[in-house]
Amino acid sequence: MARLIVILDDQLSPALPSLQNAAADDVLLLAEVAAEASYVQHHKHKIILIFSAMRHFAAVLQQQGYQLCYIHYDSQSQIKCITDAVQHALTQYPHLQSIVITQCGEYRLQQEINNWQQRFSLPLQILSDDRFICDLPRFTRWAQGKKQLRMEYFYREMRRYTGLLMQGDTPEGGKWNYDTDNRKACPHDLQQIPPLHFAPDDITAEVIALVNQHFAANMGSADNFSYAVTGKDARRAFLHFVQQQLAQFGDYQDAMLLDQPFLFHSICSVYVNCGLLDVRWMCNKVQQAYQQGLVPLNAAEGFIRQLIGWREYVRGLYWLLMPDYKQYNGLNAERPLPGFYWHGNTQMRCMQQAVKSTIDHAYSHHIHRLMITGNFALLAGLSVKQVTDWYLAVYADAYEWVELPNTLGMVLFADGGVLASKPYAASGAYINRMSNYCKNCAYNVKHTTEADACPFNALYWDFLHRHQQQFGANPRLALAFANWQKRSDSDKAAILAKAANTLNRLEQL
Ligand code: DLZ
Structure with missing residues (x-):
């Protein structure tokens, strides 16, 4: 038949x-x-x-x-x-x-x-799509009856299920998660090892001409396209990552440096999400590199966690909670997306760098997405619909199953905490700690209300103030709220006025 x-x-x-x-x-x-x-x-x-x-x-x-x-x-x-x-x-x-x-x-x-x-x-x-490790009935069984669906516990189940980085029932090295060893700020003189790039062949050249003809108004330039477009080249790109970048990826996963959009990131989400790379093969290569002593445990575990933990978890959540999930707007965020998300013309150096990488490569790494473009959208209360559409449009690895939970849940906290235990709101101090952007910025990261103040600062306090009801009792934000409460009434009023002014002139930032 x-x-x-x-x-x-x-x-x-x-x-x-x-x-x-x-x-x-x-x-x-x-x-x-x-x-x-x-x-x-x-x-x-x-x-x-x-x-x-x-x-x-x-x-x-x-x-x-x-x-x-x-x-x-x-x-x-x-x-x-x-x-x-x-x-x-x-x-x-x-x-x-x-x-x-x-x-x-x-x-x-x-x-x-x-x-x-x-x-x-x-x-x-x-x-059923068995390229994913956890099939959807299995995820539903895992989720059933749980008050909170935290990635960490799902991830541990996936480690046991796959046997990756396990010694019998015990996680390699005695700990499940080396996340705290993945957050080093980068020495400013460190040079990224770029991912492999591929010159377009005849087939790609034809597609580039087509895109130039029919999608001329879309973001980016078709002329600097350099991704792999075959499984063979994607595997080469991944092995290059394992051999050259992975060892440092562990330490500097969350770091950002001026004009180094990839740092030590693999960019392989672009390939795995369209099917050119196989998750099990990738994880085995990373495990082997660890076993051969080529990469430290915090790098191997951090990478494998992204694939068998986070990636599988957001897919399970998506199918568990759709179609209602797409309608969530728990913080009533409705402000229109400013133009700089599309053209990158802003004096905020961090935002300009994150959007530039997006325009140049249809890629920016997870801390750009979460803590720069995402954090700003969260603090400014940008429209959930417009922000999620933006992330879906501009990233080469974005399909809704992966983009929506990451953006609506993790970045915007619009699902009321199904996915994240606290909103990832941060002031300029975080960006300054994790990057060298602020030293090269027109705004002053140490200022909050002055004319040259970093916009993230007043917006951060304004966000806490606006959402005190929702988050005031969240233990993970207790210190932040205590710091806000410590301020005098006149300080608070000046900060809120600065935030209001900033929100009124988003297009001029
Ligand atoms: C994102 C996308 C684009 C740009 N074009 C096509 C297409 O022409 N044909 C196709 O089969 N899929 C395309 N996709 C991906 C789909 O929109 C959708 O995200 C995936 O098929 C989901 O599994």
Whole structure:
């Protein structure tokens, strides 16, 4: 019985469940479609990566002898969405008798897929995505009955389940988590070891021309695209990270240095999230590097935690809590996103650096995302919808299952603490401790109310003051509130007035 096997752009893995029993008379459908390319204004590099990686993956499948139905992007085409593409394939290949797909990564698109059986009057098989270590029923069982769904306990279960960095039942080194050893500020003369970059081949060059033609107004320049677009190159990029960067990644995970956007980060989220890299393979390589004495435990554990802990945890939460999760706005954040999120023209050096890296590479590392662009959005009460759309659009690794919990939950605390135990609000002092940005900034990080004061400072106190009801009793914020209460009434009034003034002139910052 010949089947239509639909492969989405983030399913570019040879081990994809829906490809496991693919037969010669099955047809494999991959489609570049306007609906997916434009539901947010994706960064140019994201579209190039996705289309080029899809084309490369399709070429490999074709060489292996599979029958392919590949739909190239065409702005005038009647095939506007994945459902149209399925309709088209079923018309072209009328012998197909069922549809198979691996579960998709976005609730919105999964709803569309769920209608296919009825719409096309054919059996539809949706396979569990076993590229993730924790399947969704397992996550639901873990979550059931728990008052708090903290990543740390889920992560420990995943360590036991995979056996990664375990000595029997005991975690390697005696501790589960070396997070406190991942927060060193970087010596200012330290030089990043950049990730591997790849020159565009002919396929990528064609996609770059397409993106320049049809997505000219989107963020970024198509001309400096340098990501890997095949599994082979992505694996090379990852091994380069393990050999050259991982040892220092452990210590300096949270550090930021001027004009060093990658520092010791792997940027492999870009590859693993579209299927070019396999999580188990990556974790085994990192474990081996630790066992061979090439990298310290805080680096190996910190990296593996991101993959089998955080990544799996946010995916489980997403599917557990959608569609309600997307509507949460626990802090009533509605202020419009300032223009500098798109163009980076601001005097705040930290913000300018984080947005520059975003514009240049469709990437910024997790502390830029959490503590610079994210922290500012939290403090200023920027619209949850606009901020989550922004993160989904501008990062090459962003699909909703991973972006939404990270942004709405971790960054904006809009879920009321489902994901994080406290809001990640910080003043300029944090940024100054973890970077050399403030020394190179027009604003003075030591000032709060003066004309040249760092905007993060007054906004930080204003945030605490605004949300005293929600967070006043949170033990993790007790010290911050005590410091606020210690201030005189006139000090408080001056700080709140400065914050109000700052909020009124966000576009001029
Ligand atoms: C993000 C994206 C883009 C830009 N384009 C496509 C596309 O043309 N075809 C496709 O199959 N998927 C695309 N995607 C990813 C989807 O929007 C969606 O995020 C994933 O398929 C979720 O599994």
